Amino acid sequence: MANTRTVSRRERIRDVIGLLARLILAAVFLISGALKALDARETLVAVRAYQLLPESLVGTVAAVLPYLELALGLLLLVGLATRLTAVLSALLLAAVIAGVISAAARGLSIDCGCFGGGGQVEAGPTAYTEEILRDGGLLILAVYLVIRPDTPLSVDRQAHRRTSHPA
Amino acid sequence: MAQSGVKGPGKGPSGGGKGSSGGKGSSGGRSGASRQSVAAARRSSPGNNRTQLIIGGIAIVVIIVIIVIGVVLNRQQTATQAEGYGASTQSVATASADGVVTVTKPGSTPKATVDIYEDALCPACAELERQFGQQINQALDNGTLTANYHMVNFLNASSASGDYSTRAAGALLCVAQNSGSQPGVYMAFHSALFAPENQPEENGTSDLSNQQLADLAKSVGASDAAQTCISSGQNVQAAGTAATAFIATLNQITGGRAATPTVVKDGAPIQLNTDWLTNLVG
Numbered sequence: 001m002a003n004t005r006t007v008s009r010r011e012r013i014r015d016v017i018g019l020l021a022r023l024i025l026a027a028v029f030l031i032s033g034a035l036k037a038l039d040a041r042e043t044l045v046a047v048r049a050y051q052l053l054p055e056s057l058v059g060t061v062a063a064v065l066p067y068l069e070l071a072l073g074l075l076l077l078v079g080l081a082t083r084l085t086a087v088l089s090a091l092l093l094a095a096v097i098a099g100v101i102s103a104a105a106r107g108l109s110i111d112c113g114c115f116g117g118g119g120q121v122e123a124g125p126t127a128y129t130e131e132i133l134r135d136g137g138l139l140i141l142a143v144y145l146v147i148r149p150d151t152p153l154s155v156d157r158q159a160h161r162r163t164s165h166p167a
Numbered sequence: 168m169a170q171s172g173v174k175g176p177g178k179g180p181s182g183g184g185k186g187s188s189g190g191k192g193s194s195g196g197r198s199g200a201s202r203q204s205v206a207a208a209r210r211s212s213p214g215n216n217r218t219q220l221i222i223g224g225i226a227i228v229v230i231i232v233i234i235v236i237g238v239v240l241n242r243q244q245t246a247t248q249a250e251g252y253g254a255s256t257q258s259v260a261t262a263s264a265d266g267v268v269t270v271t272k273p274g275s276t277p278k279a280t281v282d283i284y285e286d287a288l289c290p291a292c293a294e295l296e297r298q299f300g301q302q303i304n305q306a307l308d309n310g311t312l313t314a315n316y317h318m319v320n321f322l323n324a325s326s327a328s329g330d331y332s333t334r335a336a337g338a339l340l341c342v343a344q345n346s347g348s349q350p351g352v353y354m355a356f357h358s359a360l361f362a363p364e365n366q367p368e369e370n371g372t373s374d375l376s377n378q379q380l381a382d383l384a385k386s387v388g389a390s391d392a393a394q395t396c397i398s399s400g401q402n403v404q405a406a407g408t409a410a411t412a413f414i415a416t417l418n419q420i421t422g423g424r425a426a427t428p429t430v431v432k433d434g435a436p437i438q439l440n441t442d443w444l445t446n447l448v449g
Contacts, residue, residue: 037237037240037241040240040241040244040245041244041245041291041294041295041298041439042291044245044294045290045291045294048290049290049369051368059245060238062241063237063238063241063242063245064234064237064238066237066241067233067234067236067237067238067241068230068233068234070233070237071229071230071233071234072230074229074233075226075229075230080222080225080226080229081222081223081225081226081227084223084226084227085226088230106370107370108369108370155222156222159218159222160215160218162218163215163217163218
């Protein structure tokens with residue numbers, strides 16, 4: 001028989017990592033989404049500042065983005081459909097990272113606008129590297145959850161527990 | 168909602184998976200052995216697949232609902248205020264010695280006086296103009312608002328010519344000095360500078376020359392004197408000096424975080440939410 005002790009500990013460690021990944025991502029998305037939602041105008045300016053989208057799309061993206069983040073944050077917080085949410089989160093983060101890299105490469109001077117409050121930066125350097133590293137770290141967390149979406153304290157696990165047991 | 172799309176076998180009792188969840192402690196114990204079999208059961212039972220689809224469906228619905236609500240909210244928040252009012256027709260502008268342009272309706276007693284700090288190249292300022300420009304025009308014409316414009320220039324380095332912000336500020340001073348008494352001309356020129364079709368791009372390949380600024384002023388009815396003032400760059404130096412002082416003031420007011428646009432009332436920046444002007448001039 002397998003060494004039950006080892007399996008249990010590994011599972012437990014993965015559970016903890018998974019839970020942390022979920023909660024950290026949830027916190028970042030909820031805060032980021034809320035800040036953007038509260039300042040719709042700045043978000044609009046921030047999205048435009050990246051100069052990546054045609055003007056016709058800027059408004060829509062700026063309108064949708066905060067609420068997509070809030071929705072993902074909420075779902076991650078309660079652990080509902082974690083794999084799906086993690087995939088969407090990973091795609092969103094990858095897009096943001098690509099956008100920041102693109103802005104950095106073109107020498108655009110923008111506030112990253114990742115936590116709301118985007119737009120012009122007065123003098124001072126724009127912290128691109130920091131942003132890319134931070135979003136990269138979050139992307140890793142999201143990918144972890146795509147691979148192992150089963151986490152403790154989640155609606156997912158509750159629902160599956162109910163399903164796996166005879167009524 | 169997701170029920171209709173479920174393609175798994177529609178099992179009656181949801182406590183399915185008898186075969187695969189068998190084995191040891193499927194009673195929910197958290198010990199190692201039962202944990203492994205429960206985990207295996209989670210992955211394989213048909214009831215589990217159906218649950219996953221339902222969960223996925225719920226998640227998608229949640230996302231859609233939140234986004235739809237959000238977009239509606241967003242439209243409200245960014246809606247152009249006093250849409251349809253158009254240009255200001257009764258306001259006049261006066262330039263002070265230190266470069267502040269005061270715009271007001273002659274003979275009026277405004278309910279509020281605000282100081283507006285802007286940079287001619289600033290897209291956020293253009294966005295402010297888009298959303299509130301007409302409402303500002305309306306308040307000026309109603310005599311309920313007096314606006315003091317302070318043009319700053321920290322975005323010079325982002326302009327193709329290297330000094331667009333200063334030159335545009337200089338042009339505004341020219342119009343205020345030479346055509347300020349012509350009702351509505353200053354505000355028309357001010358709005359024109361921030362219009363999407365006129366405002367140069369940050370880090371763009373071109374911006375407006377002094378002659379082009381003069382032509383723009385002409386198109387809104389500025390006098391020949393104003394145009395000559397602009398094309399000759401007469402006020403550029405003064406505008407630069409004024410801008411430096413304004414930036415210092417802005418840093419003071421905001422605790423070192425000068426940014427544009429900033430609207431200041433009674434020495435403190437105003438939170439520029441959807442109703443800021445409505446609340447001020449009621």
